[in-house]
Amino acid sequence: MGATSSDISEKTLVALAKALRVVRLEAIVIGNSASMLNGAPVTTQDIDLLIRDTRLNRRKLARFAKAIGAAAPMPISELSKVEWIEGGLAVPVQIHYDRISGGLTFSSVRSRAQVVAVGDEKLAVAALADVIRSKQAANRPKDRAVLPILRDTLAVKKRLEGPSAR
Amino acid sequence: MGRRGGKSRSAAKSAASRQNGARGGRPRNIDRFASKIRDECLRLAPELPAVDAGDLRMIVRSLLLPPARRAVFIARRKDGRYVF
Numbered sequence: 490m491g492a493t494s495s496d497i498s499e500k501t502l503v504a505l506a507k508a509l510r511v512v513r514l515e516a517i518v519i520g521n522s523a524s525m526l527n528g529a530p531v532t533t534q535d536i537d538l539l540i541r542d543t544r545l546n547r548r549k550l551a552r553f554a555k556a557i558g559a560a561a562p563m564p565i566s567e568l569s570k571v572e573w574i575e576g577g578l579a580v581p582v583q584i585h586y587d588r589i590s591g592g593l594t595f596s597s598v599r600s601r602a603q604v605v606a607v608g609d610e611k612l613a614v615a616a617l618a619d620v621i622r623s624k625q626a627a628n629r630p631k632d633r634a635v636l637p638i639l640r641d642t643l644a645v646k647k648r649l650e651g652p653s654a655r
Numbered sequence: 656m657g658r659r660g661g662k663s664r665s666a667a668k669s670a671a672s673r674q675n676g677a678r679g680g681r682p683r684n685i686d687r688f689a690s691k692i693r694d695e696c697l698r699l700a701p702e703l704p705a706v707d708a709g710d711l712r713m714i715v716r717s718l719l720l721p722p723a724r725r726a727v728f729i730a731r732r733k734d735g736r737y738v739f
Contacts, residue, residue: 497739498726525726528718530710532727532739579730605722614722638714641706645714648699 499607501579502526505536506610508556514549516540517602519589519615519623521635526605527617529642531635535573535581539615541595542570542586550574550584557582591626593619617643692716 509516518526520537540546550572554561559577562584564570574582588594601616621639624632675681682690695715696708703711717725729737 497730498728499723501728502723502726522726522728525717526722528714528722528725530713530717532729534729534731534737536728580728607723638710641703641710642714642718644703644706645699645711646718648702649695649715649718 497579501536502612503608503610504557504578505582506607506612508553509612510610511556512549512552514540514546514553515613517595517598517613517615519585519598519620520583521620523615523620524617524635524639524642526612526614527603527620527642528646529617529635529639531638533580535583536578537583537585539585539587539589539595539598589623591619591622593623617646688719691719695719 516538517523517540518536519539520535521529521531521533522536524531525533540550550562554574554577557574557577559574559582562572562574564572565583570586572584572586574584589598598615598619599613601619602613603616604611605614617639621636621643624636624639692712692715696712699715700706700708700711706714727739729739731737
């Protein structure tokens with residue numbers, strides 16, 4: 490039997506986590522990739538990462554791009570600080586520096602992030618409440634479209650994983 | 656290390672094995688997973704009346720999977736087609 494979409498997505502996450510570990514780049518998965526890893530039944534066409542903007546991290550990011558066999562990071566527009574890395578993985582990687590919508594800083598997102606296992610690797614993943622807050626603040630049509638299912642997932646997750654869960 | 660199992664040859668044990676086999680044997684993992692989703696949805700539905708039943712099933716299913724198995728990316732192929 491051929492590889493399923495879930496196998497391919499898992500391999501993508503493992504390759505991402507491995508490259509981050511190898512270059513020692515501290516990054517937090519945010520956006521809809523974080524929503525998926527938090528259990529929301531959504532999908533996405535890229536992986537968003539939040540990192541600190543330091544000279545050292547910029548160098549590590551260049552090494553990370555090389556490690557996954559991708560092109561060097563490029564700004565998504567002249568007006569934006571967000572960068573993207575194309576190639577290497579099944580989907581492009583989008584890099585956000587220091588903060589995201591909703592007044593969320595790297596430190597605050599990291600303080601609530603959860604470390605999840607992907608294969609033999611680990612990834613830091615933003616809390617679903619932070620993803621929701623960020624999407625509420627960004628308020629683009631694509632954010633508004635996904636917010637109801639994210640809110641429902643948060644409500645289910647609290648009950649399923651809470652202290653009263655069986 | 657303890658005794659290795661399966662040494663009993665009693666008639667009662669043989670009969671029990673045959674009876675369990677007749678019922679279809681040990682449930683498959685996929686059946687157990689489906690039952691777990693159903694049970695959790697039955698438990699949670701009254702607590703979350705605002706959540707659509709279909710959405711609840713998808714959310715519960717996703718939350719019961721290990722995190723790495725929850726992800727589904729949409730990738731764009733070189734020919735412009737999108738694949739899961």
